[in-house]
Structure formats: structure tokens, C-alpha cells
Amino acid sequence: MQTRRGFIAGASTLALLPTAGFAQSQPAADLIAKAKAERQLVWYTGMVVSQVVRPLAEKFQAKYGIEVRYATAGDSDTVLKITSQARAGKMEVDLFDSPGTSIPPLTKAGLIEPFVPDALAKYAPTFKPQSQLYSGIYALYLTTTYNTDLVKAAEAPKTYDDLLDPKWRGKMVWTDTRAISGPAGFIGNVLSVMGQDKGMAYLRELSKQKIVREPGNQRVILDKVISGQYAIGLMTYNHHAVISRAKEAPIAWVKMEPLVANLGVIALAKGAPHPNAAKLFLEFMFSDDGQKIIAEAGYPPGNPDVPPKDPSIGPVTGNFTSTLLAPEISSQESEPLAGWLKIYDELFK
Known part of the structure; x- marks a missing residue:
């Protein structure tokens, strides 16, 4: 079973x-x-x-x-x-x-x-x-994106630990959605990869970065990064960044492994x-x-x-790892998503 x-x-x-x-x-x-x-x-x-x-x-x-x-x-x-x-x-x-x-x-x-x-x-x-x-x-892949006019490629965060750098405090944004494709999915990914104790310690440190919560979907968040309102976007889709980049928008995505797949x-x-x-x-x-x-x-x-x-947007052709959060766990009333949302409410609101 x-x-x-x-x-x-x-x-x-x-x-x-x-x-x-x-x-x-x-x-x-x-x-x-x-x-x-x-x-x-x-x-x-x-x-x-x-x-x-x-x-x-x-x-x-x-x-x-x-x-x-x-x-x-x-x-x-x-x-x-x-x-x-x-x-x-x-x-x-x-x-x-x-x-x-x-x-x-x-x-x-x-x-x-x-x-x-x-x-x-x-x-x-x-x-x-x-x-x-x-x-x-x-399968769509959620990761970190950045405004290339505001952040040089060499300075962009490459790992989850890089997001803890004080220089990003107040300059990062994610969507204030309760769906699994939002902050709760980020939390689930961290706990899955780092384990409960280390993961919670990391999330407490990340909460000090004052990540801005904005209404709207991932596309809206990406557009706010593109416009320069924020330097860094979290839990945004890599294929959205590629589509916008092809239209000469100042945006790039980071292969911050593991990405979140839904x-x-x-x-x-x-x-x-x-x-x-x-x-x-x-x-x-x-x-x-x-x-x-x-x-x-x-x-x-x-x-x-x-x-x-x-080819860069797929895990096989793009050579990156991901954590799949399947539809079966997308109910906000059931575990584990209910628990991840509780952490989100306690630490990031």
C-alpha cells in the first residue's frame, strides 16, 4: 500500500x-x-x-x-x-x-x-x-529566479544556503498561495531533503530574511521580479523564465537543486x-x-x-534533480500539506 x-x-x-x-x-x-x-x-x-x-x-x-x-x-x-x-x-x-x-x-x-x-x-x-x-x-519545475539588471550571474544565489545571505533581506518575493506550488511546497522540499530538525533550523533562519508575500500566481511574481520590484523570486517556474527571457526580459533562473516538481x-x-x-x-x-x-x-x-x-527546463535534458510533490498530497486539510502550511503561517506571516 x-x-x-x-x-x-x-x-x-x-x-x-x-x-x-x-x-x-x-x-x-x-x-x-x-x-x-x-x-x-x-x-x-x-x-x-x-x-x-x-x-x-x-x-x-x-x-x-x-x-x-x-x-x-x-x-x-x-x-x-x-x-x-x-x-x-x-x-x-x-x-x-x-x-x-x-x-x-x-x-x-x-x-x-x-x-x-x-x-x-x-x-x-x-x-x-x-x-x-x-x-x-x-511536470513543471519551481525554482529561484532573479532580475539580471539587479543581480549579476556570479552573485545570484545558487544554493538554499545562499538565500540566507543578509544582502537578500527584504529583496525576495513569493506568492502568498496555500497551494502546494507555493511556499508550503518550498517548505516540504526543504524538510524532505534536509530532514525535520535541520530543515526546521534552516527555515527559521530563512524567515529572518523577510520574504515578501504577494497575491497572485507564479507568473505574477515573476513579472514583479522582471519589473525590478524585487531582485529574487522564489518558487517560480523555470519555463516561465525561459519564455520571458526569449522576449528579452531581464530574468534568469537558477538550478537550485533539488527543484520542486509538480x-x-x-x-x-x-x-x-x-x-x-x-x-x-x-x-x-x-x-x-x-x-x-x-x-x-x-x-x-x-x-x-x-x-x-x-532542453534546459527538463531534469533529464537539463541535468538537474527535483523533488516531486504529487497531486495526492495537495489537499490543504490533510497531511503533509496541512503541516507545511502551519509552518508557513508560524514563520513567514
Whole structure:
């Protein structure tokens, strides 16, 4: 039996290495026929429509003639909509994606249908949990970024201990979110790597640095660093920094190991009205063609045969270690996240 502790993968790239010996699979003819008979599917998504959602939907429809109806929704809205539809006895959605936080409540409510696309056969175990309740589309990596106009590369913090330098006091910022991708995830990473006693001692010292808490997501925080409002951004996504750097923004990211990894996942709703069309769409999303769209948008795809657009942002091609904080531990009411949030409230607020 896998424990909650088992969902905190150690500082390693091994969990993200591909499974060898698998060729790309093709969807079964029977699945394609049943999917075409359903004619459409409904997808709740938090991904960028112009860069990811629309290109995936259009290419899938062109290939199979099946309409993809998508609606943008954050995780809280997704959970509310799906639970409300289940209570009413009329499920309207087939698929939903998530940064992980919708998985625990919908799992508890029994509203996720287990399914593993055949296309995931060659993916690393990280992207296909034993529960079969979700599939990992990509892993995103949170780390430290800095404004290159304010901080020289040679002076930028390279390690967690470097963040304790007094010169950074009051010049660092992170998002004031209670999600696992915020300060609580940083705390969990530190405790996982350093151990409880040493980790808590480090966090107490770090709290003296007066890290600024700002509302908004990681993109908002990165933009504040880019604008020069702060010199250092903590728990920001490395692929965001690469995208902004390509547009000549004064930003760079640090390979502060281990980085924090969190999955972008997608799942099949229990009682989905178009289950076969949804399953066929998942086969397409995880195929080489689907993952190339993910890569082109600047994300590091989970497909081992599709490299990131910028090789530096993935742990294998970029040669860095990471700690995976899996969706199963993203509930703020349960351990370990509840404990990490308590530490955040006590030390950093």
C-alpha cells in the first residue's frame, strides 16, 4: 500500500526517466468507432487556450472528426461543477485537467473514473500512478529566479544556503498561495531533503530574511521580479523564465537543486457522457503528435520521445534533480500539506 509519504519523491531524476522498449501505440479501431459515434466531448481546462487547448482540440478534430468543447475553469470551479453535476445526476463534463489540487476532493467523492491510455506505456511511472485516477501531461519545475539588471550571474544565489545571505533581506518575493506550488511546497522540499530538525533550523533562519508575500500566481511574481520590484523570486517556474527571457526580459533562473516538481494532470470524470471520445482524446494528447503541441507551447512534455523546446527546463535534458510533490498530497486539510502550511503561517506571516 502506498502511503502519503510515498507521494513525496526524493531528490532524483530517476522517477522521471522513460520506460524503455515501447514503440508508439495506435488507438484500437473499436475505440475509434465508438468515439466517432459519440461525436463530441467536453473538457474543463485551466491550460492556456491559445497555446495548448485550441491547437490540441483542432488537431484532434481534424484527425477524427470529433468536436472538442472546452471551457476554462480553475480547480475550485472544476470541483464545484463536477460535484454539483453528480448531485443532480447529470454529468456534463468528460475530462478535466488540474495542477493537482482537484484530485484529492474528487477522488474522495468518487467522481474520477480510473483509466490509463495505452499511449502512456512508454512514459515514466511518475506520469501514471498506480491508482490510475489521472495521467500526467507534463511536470513543471519551481525554482529561484532573479532580475539580471539587479543581480549579476556570479552573485545570484545558487544554493538554499545562499538565500540566507543578509544582502537578500527584504529583496525576495513569493506568492502568498496555500497551494502546494507555493511556499508550503518550498517548505516540504526543504524538510524532505534536509530532514525535520535541520530543515526546521534552516527555515527559521530563512524567515529572518523577510520574504515578501504577494497575491497572485507564479507568473505574477515573476513579472514583479522582471519589473525590478524585487531582485529574487522564489518558487517560480523555470519555463516561465525561459519564455520571458526569449522576449528579452531581464530574468534568469537558477538550478537550485533539488527543484520542486509538480504535475499537470488530466482525468476522466465518473459517469462521463462521452467516455469513448474522451478516452480517444487522451490517447491523442499523450501521443507524439499531442505532446509536440505541449512542447511547442514551452512546457516540458512527459513523453520521453518529445524533448522540451528548451532542453534546459527538463531534469533529464537539463541535468538537474527535483523533488516531486504529487497531486495526492495537495489537499490543504490533510497531511503533509496541512503541516507545511502551519509552518508557513508560524514563520513567514
